[in-house]
Amino acid sequence: MLPRRMFPTALLFAFGRAVGDMRQGLTLLGVALALWVPATLGIYALEARPNPHLAGVDQSLGQLEGKEVRFGLARTAIFVAGTTGTSTGAVNAAHDSLSPLGGGIALFLMMLGEVSPGGVGSGLYGLLLHALVAVFIAGLMVGRTPEYLGKKVGPRETKLAAFGLLVTPLLVLGFTAWGAAYGASQVGNPGPHGFSEILYAFTSMANNNGSAFAGLAPSPAYAYLGGLVMWLGRFWVIVPVLVLAEALAEGKKVAAGPGTLPTHGLLFGLWLFLVVLLLGALNFFPALALGPVADHLRLYGGW
Known part of the structure:
Protein backbone atom coordinates (compact mmCIF):
# COMPACT_ATOMS: atom_id res chain seq x y z
CA MET A 1 0.00 0.00 0.00
CA LEU A 2 2.78 2.44 0.88
CA PRO A 3 5.14 2.02 -2.13
CA ARG A 4 2.41 2.69 -4.69
CA ARG A 5 1.82 6.09 -3.09
CA MET A 6 5.40 6.82 -2.08
CA PHE A 7 6.88 6.51 -5.59
CA PRO A 8 4.52 8.93 -7.39
CA THR A 9 4.58 11.27 -4.39
CA ALA A 10 8.38 11.28 -4.52
CA LEU A 11 8.12 12.42 -8.15
CA LEU A 12 6.31 15.56 -7.01
CA PHE A 13 9.26 16.45 -4.79
CA ALA A 14 11.67 15.55 -7.60
CA PHE A 15 9.70 17.82 -9.93
CA GLY A 16 10.06 20.73 -7.51
CA ARG A 17 13.81 20.17 -7.31
CA ALA A 18 14.13 19.81 -11.10
CA VAL A 19 12.44 23.15 -11.81
CA GLY A 20 14.28 24.87 -8.97
CA ASP A 21 11.14 25.73 -7.00
CA MET A 22 9.87 23.29 -4.39
CA ARG A 23 6.65 25.27 -4.13
CA GLN A 24 5.64 23.93 -7.56
CA GLY A 25 5.91 20.33 -6.39
CA LEU A 26 4.21 21.02 -3.06
CA THR A 27 1.28 22.69 -4.84
CA LEU A 28 0.78 19.61 -7.01
CA LEU A 29 1.05 17.45 -3.88
CA GLY A 30 -1.68 19.49 -2.23
CA VAL A 31 -3.96 19.01 -5.24
CA ALA A 32 -3.32 15.26 -5.23
CA LEU A 33 -4.16 15.04 -1.52
CA ALA A 34 -7.26 17.18 -2.02
CA LEU A 35 -8.49 14.59 -4.52
CA TRP A 36 -7.48 11.46 -2.63
CA VAL A 37 -8.47 12.24 0.98
CA PRO A 38 -12.14 13.17 0.30
CA ALA A 39 -12.43 10.17 -2.04
CA THR A 40 -11.19 7.86 0.72
CA LEU A 41 -13.57 9.36 3.28
CA GLY A 42 -16.44 9.18 0.81
CA ILE A 43 -15.86 5.51 0.06
CA TYR A 44 -15.69 4.75 3.79
CA ALA A 45 -18.93 6.61 4.52
CA LEU A 46 -20.78 4.91 1.66
CA GLU A 47 -19.59 1.44 2.63
CA ALA A 48 -20.57 2.05 6.27
CA ARG A 49 -24.13 2.86 5.21
CA PRO A 50 -26.53 -0.10 5.68
CA ASN A 51 -28.01 -1.84 2.66
CA PRO A 52 -31.82 -1.42 2.77
CA HIS A 53 -32.33 -4.88 1.24
CA LEU A 54 -30.64 -6.43 4.28
CA ALA A 55 -32.61 -4.55 6.91
CA GLY A 56 -33.06 -7.67 9.02
CA VAL A 57 -29.33 -8.33 9.27
CA ASP A 58 -26.92 -6.72 11.73
CA GLN A 59 -24.94 -4.21 9.62
CA SER A 60 -23.24 -2.35 12.46
CA LEU A 61 -19.84 -3.06 10.86
CA GLY A 62 -20.99 -1.79 7.46
CA GLN A 63 -21.34 -3.59 4.15
CA LEU A 64 -18.77 -6.36 4.43
CA GLU A 65 -19.84 -8.54 1.50
CA GLY A 66 -16.86 -8.88 -0.82
CA LYS A 67 -14.46 -7.43 1.75
CA GLU A 68 -11.79 -8.90 4.01
CA VAL A 69 -12.95 -8.79 7.64
CA ARG A 70 -9.32 -8.55 8.77
CA PHE A 71 -8.97 -5.23 6.92
CA GLY A 72 -12.32 -3.69 7.80
CA LEU A 73 -13.91 -0.72 6.07
CA ALA A 74 -11.22 1.87 6.84
CA ARG A 75 -8.29 0.02 5.31
CA THR A 76 -10.48 -1.15 2.45
CA ALA A 77 -11.45 2.44 1.62
CA ILE A 78 -7.81 3.57 1.79
CA PHE A 79 -6.77 0.72 -0.50
CA VAL A 80 -9.58 1.26 -3.02
CA ALA A 81 -8.88 4.99 -3.35
CA GLY A 82 -5.15 4.32 -3.49
CA THR A 83 -5.29 1.69 -6.21
CA THR A 84 -7.57 3.78 -8.46
CA GLY A 85 -5.92 7.13 -7.73
CA THR A 86 -2.75 5.54 -9.05
CA SER A 87 -2.59 2.85 -11.74
CA THR A 88 -1.67 0.07 -9.33
CA GLY A 89 -4.62 -2.23 -9.99
CA ALA A 90 -4.08 -4.42 -6.91
CA VAL A 91 -7.17 -4.88 -4.72
CA ASN A 92 -7.91 -6.02 -1.18
CA ALA A 93 -11.67 -6.25 -1.76
CA ALA A 94 -14.06 -7.11 -4.58
CA HIS A 95 -14.70 -3.77 -6.27
CA ASP A 96 -17.85 -5.18 -7.86
CA SER A 97 -19.25 -5.53 -4.32
CA LEU A 98 -18.73 -1.88 -3.42
CA SER A 99 -21.81 0.26 -2.94
CA PRO A 100 -22.94 1.95 -6.18
CA GLY A 139 -4.78 33.23 -19.23
CA LEU A 140 -7.96 33.58 -21.28
CA MET A 141 -9.80 35.08 -18.32
CA VAL A 142 -7.17 37.73 -17.57
CA GLY A 143 -6.29 38.44 -21.20
CA ARG A 144 -2.63 37.40 -21.03
CA THR A 145 -0.55 34.80 -22.82
CA PRO A 146 -0.47 31.83 -20.42
CA GLU A 147 2.86 30.89 -18.90
CA TYR A 148 3.98 27.88 -16.91
CA LEU A 149 7.35 27.71 -15.16
CA GLY A 150 8.54 30.70 -17.16
CA LYS A 151 7.63 29.18 -20.54
CA LYS A 152 4.86 30.52 -22.75
CA VAL A 153 2.00 28.11 -23.36
CA GLY A 154 1.04 28.82 -26.96
CA PRO A 155 -1.50 27.23 -29.32
CA ARG A 156 0.75 24.24 -30.07
CA GLU A 157 1.33 23.42 -26.41
CA THR A 158 -2.35 23.86 -25.60
CA LYS A 159 -3.43 21.55 -28.43
CA LEU A 160 -0.97 18.87 -27.34
CA ALA A 161 -2.16 19.08 -23.73
CA ALA A 162 -5.80 18.92 -24.82
CA PHE A 163 -5.09 15.94 -27.09
CA GLY A 164 -3.37 14.10 -24.25
CA LEU A 165 -6.36 14.69 -21.98
CA LEU A 166 -8.99 13.73 -24.60
CA VAL A 167 -7.52 10.38 -25.65
CA THR A 168 -8.67 8.48 -22.56
CA PRO A 169 -12.27 9.82 -22.48
CA LEU A 170 -12.71 9.02 -26.18
CA LEU A 171 -11.46 5.47 -25.66
CA VAL A 172 -13.50 4.87 -22.50
CA LEU A 173 -16.79 6.29 -23.76
CA GLY A 174 -16.45 4.95 -27.29
CA PHE A 175 -15.74 1.37 -26.30
CA THR A 176 -18.24 1.48 -23.43
CA ALA A 177 -20.88 2.41 -26.01
CA TRP A 178 -19.83 -0.64 -28.04
CA GLY A 179 -20.04 -2.83 -24.93
CA ALA A 180 -23.50 -1.56 -24.03
CA ALA A 181 -24.76 -2.13 -27.59
CA TYR A 182 -23.07 -5.40 -28.55
CA GLY A 183 -21.35 -6.83 -25.47
CA ALA A 184 -24.17 -6.76 -22.93
CA SER A 185 -24.54 -10.55 -23.06
CA GLN A 186 -21.32 -10.86 -21.03
CA VAL A 187 -22.77 -8.81 -18.17
CA GLY A 188 -23.77 -10.79 -15.10
CA ASN A 189 -25.89 -8.01 -13.58
CA PRO A 190 -28.23 -6.40 -16.13
CA GLY A 191 -29.28 -2.82 -15.57
CA PRO A 192 -27.31 0.16 -14.24
CA HIS A 193 -24.80 -2.03 -12.43
CA GLY A 194 -24.13 -4.00 -15.59
CA PHE A 195 -23.44 -0.74 -17.41
CA SER A 196 -21.07 0.19 -14.56
CA GLU A 197 -19.22 -3.10 -15.08
CA ILE A 198 -18.64 -2.34 -18.77
CA LEU A 199 -17.68 1.26 -17.99
CA TYR A 200 -15.26 0.14 -15.26
CA ALA A 201 -13.63 -2.43 -17.54
CA PHE A 202 -12.76 0.04 -20.29
CA THR A 203 -11.87 2.79 -17.82
CA SER A 204 -9.43 0.46 -16.09
CA MET A 205 -7.90 -0.71 -19.36
CA ALA A 206 -7.60 2.75 -20.91
CA ASN A 207 -5.87 4.06 -17.77
CA ASN A 208 -3.54 1.07 -17.38
CA ASN A 209 -5.07 0.18 -14.01
CA GLY A 210 -5.95 -3.50 -13.96
CA SER A 211 -8.66 -3.64 -11.31
CA ALA A 212 -12.11 -4.77 -12.41
CA PHE A 213 -15.77 -5.26 -11.62
CA ALA A 214 -15.73 -9.05 -11.77
CA GLY A 215 -19.34 -9.41 -12.92
CA LEU A 216 -18.25 -8.90 -16.55
CA ALA A 217 -17.52 -12.29 -18.11
CA PRO A 218 -14.52 -12.60 -20.47
CA SER A 219 -14.93 -13.07 -24.20
CA PRO A 220 -12.61 -12.91 -27.25
CA ALA A 221 -14.13 -9.58 -28.32
CA TYR A 222 -13.50 -7.97 -24.94
CA ALA A 223 -9.99 -9.43 -24.84
CA TYR A 224 -8.99 -8.12 -28.28
CA LEU A 225 -10.62 -4.73 -27.84
CA GLY A 226 -9.22 -4.48 -24.33
CA GLY A 227 -5.70 -5.02 -25.63
CA LEU A 228 -6.26 -2.32 -28.25
CA VAL A 229 -7.61 0.09 -25.62
CA MET A 230 -4.60 -0.54 -23.35
CA TRP A 231 -2.16 0.10 -26.21
CA LEU A 232 -3.90 3.27 -27.38
CA GLY A 233 -4.48 4.53 -23.85
CA ARG A 234 -0.79 4.23 -23.05
CA PHE A 235 1.04 5.38 -26.18
CA TRP A 236 -1.45 7.91 -27.56
CA VAL A 237 -0.97 9.84 -24.33
CA ILE A 238 2.78 9.36 -23.95
CA VAL A 239 3.61 10.55 -27.49
CA PRO A 240 1.92 13.99 -27.22
CA VAL A 241 3.42 14.39 -23.74
CA LEU A 242 6.92 13.79 -25.15
CA VAL A 243 6.30 16.26 -28.00
CA LEU A 244 4.95 18.75 -25.47
CA ALA A 245 8.02 18.33 -23.27
CA GLU A 246 10.26 19.03 -26.26
CA ALA A 247 8.26 22.13 -27.19
CA LEU A 248 8.48 23.54 -23.67
CA ALA A 249 12.18 22.71 -23.39
CA GLU A 250 12.92 24.56 -26.63
CA GLY A 251 10.86 27.59 -25.63
CA LYS A 252 12.60 30.68 -24.33
CA LYS A 253 12.27 31.42 -20.65
CA VAL A 254 10.17 34.51 -19.99
CA ALA A 255 10.73 36.73 -16.98
CA ALA A 256 7.78 36.93 -14.61
CA GLY A 257 5.89 40.21 -14.77
CA PRO A 258 3.20 41.92 -12.67
CA GLY A 259 0.43 40.09 -14.54
CA THR A 260 2.01 36.64 -14.46
CA LEU A 261 -0.17 34.02 -12.80
CA PRO A 262 1.78 32.33 -9.98
CA THR A 263 1.63 28.56 -10.47
CA HIS A 264 2.22 27.79 -6.81
CA GLY A 265 0.36 28.40 -3.61
CA LEU A 266 -3.20 27.98 -2.40
CA LEU A 267 -4.91 30.01 -5.14
CA PHE A 268 -3.43 28.10 -8.08
CA GLY A 269 -3.77 24.81 -6.21
CA LEU A 270 -7.49 25.44 -5.73
CA TRP A 271 -7.85 26.50 -9.38
CA LEU A 272 -6.07 23.36 -10.60
CA PHE A 273 -8.22 21.21 -8.30
CA LEU A 274 -11.39 22.72 -9.77
CA VAL A 275 -10.14 22.31 -13.35
CA VAL A 276 -9.35 18.63 -12.76
CA LEU A 277 -12.84 18.02 -11.35
CA LEU A 278 -14.52 20.11 -14.05
CA LEU A 279 -12.83 18.30 -16.93
CA GLY A 280 -13.62 14.93 -15.37
CA ALA A 281 -17.26 15.86 -14.80
CA LEU A 282 -17.76 17.27 -18.31
CA ASN A 283 -16.29 14.16 -19.88
CA PHE A 284 -17.80 11.44 -17.74
CA PHE A 285 -20.80 12.63 -15.72
CA PRO A 286 -23.40 11.40 -18.27
CA ALA A 287 -21.85 7.93 -18.19
CA LEU A 288 -21.63 7.97 -14.39
CA ALA A 289 -25.28 9.04 -14.23
CA LEU A 290 -26.30 6.00 -16.29
CA GLY A 291 -24.22 3.65 -14.14
CA PRO A 292 -23.32 4.30 -10.48
CA VAL A 293 -25.77 7.16 -9.89
CA ALA A 294 -28.74 5.27 -11.36
CA ASP A 295 -27.68 2.16 -9.43
CA HIS A 296 -27.58 4.19 -6.20
CA LEU A 297 -31.04 5.65 -6.82
CA ARG A 298 -32.42 2.19 -7.54
CA LEU A 299 -30.94 0.81 -4.31
CA TYR A 300 -31.77 3.64 -1.91
CA GLY A 301 -34.50 5.50 -3.76
CA GLY A 302 -36.73 2.54 -4.50
CA TRP A 303 -36.55 2.92 -8.29
Missing part, protein backbone atom coordinates in the same frame (compact mmCIF):
# COMPACT_ATOMS: atom_id res chain seq x y z
CA LEU A 101 -21.46 5.35 -5.36
CA GLY A 102 -18.44 3.81 -3.62
CA GLY A 103 -17.61 2.06 -6.87
CA GLY A 104 -18.45 5.29 -8.67
CA ILE A 105 -15.80 7.17 -6.71
CA ALA A 106 -13.23 4.52 -7.62
CA LEU A 107 -14.31 4.88 -11.24
CA PHE A 108 -14.05 8.66 -11.13
CA LEU A 109 -10.52 8.57 -9.70
CA MET A 110 -9.45 6.53 -12.72
CA MET A 111 -11.41 8.77 -15.08
CA LEU A 112 -9.49 11.80 -13.84
CA GLY A 113 -6.38 10.13 -15.22
CA GLU A 114 -5.14 8.65 -11.94
CA VAL A 115 -3.66 12.00 -10.94
CA SER A 116 -3.77 11.56 -7.18
CA PRO A 117 -0.83 11.65 -7.30
CA GLY A 118 0.14 9.76 -10.48
CA GLY A 119 0.14 6.49 -12.36
CA VAL A 120 2.63 3.66 -12.33
CA GLY A 121 4.83 3.91 -15.41
CA SER A 122 3.49 7.34 -16.28
CA GLY A 123 4.38 9.47 -13.28
CA LEU A 124 2.88 12.90 -12.89
CA TYR A 125 2.37 13.90 -16.52
CA GLY A 126 -1.41 13.60 -16.14
CA LEU A 127 -1.39 16.23 -13.41
CA LEU A 128 0.96 18.43 -15.46
CA LEU A 129 -1.37 18.24 -18.49
CA HIS A 130 -4.19 19.50 -16.28
CA ALA A 131 -1.89 22.24 -14.96
CA LEU A 132 -1.19 23.46 -18.50
CA VAL A 133 -4.91 23.54 -19.32
CA ALA A 134 -5.58 25.37 -16.03
CA VAL A 135 -2.94 27.97 -16.92
CA PHE A 136 -4.43 28.35 -20.41
CA ILE A 137 -7.97 28.92 -19.09
CA ALA A 138 -6.70 31.41 -16.50
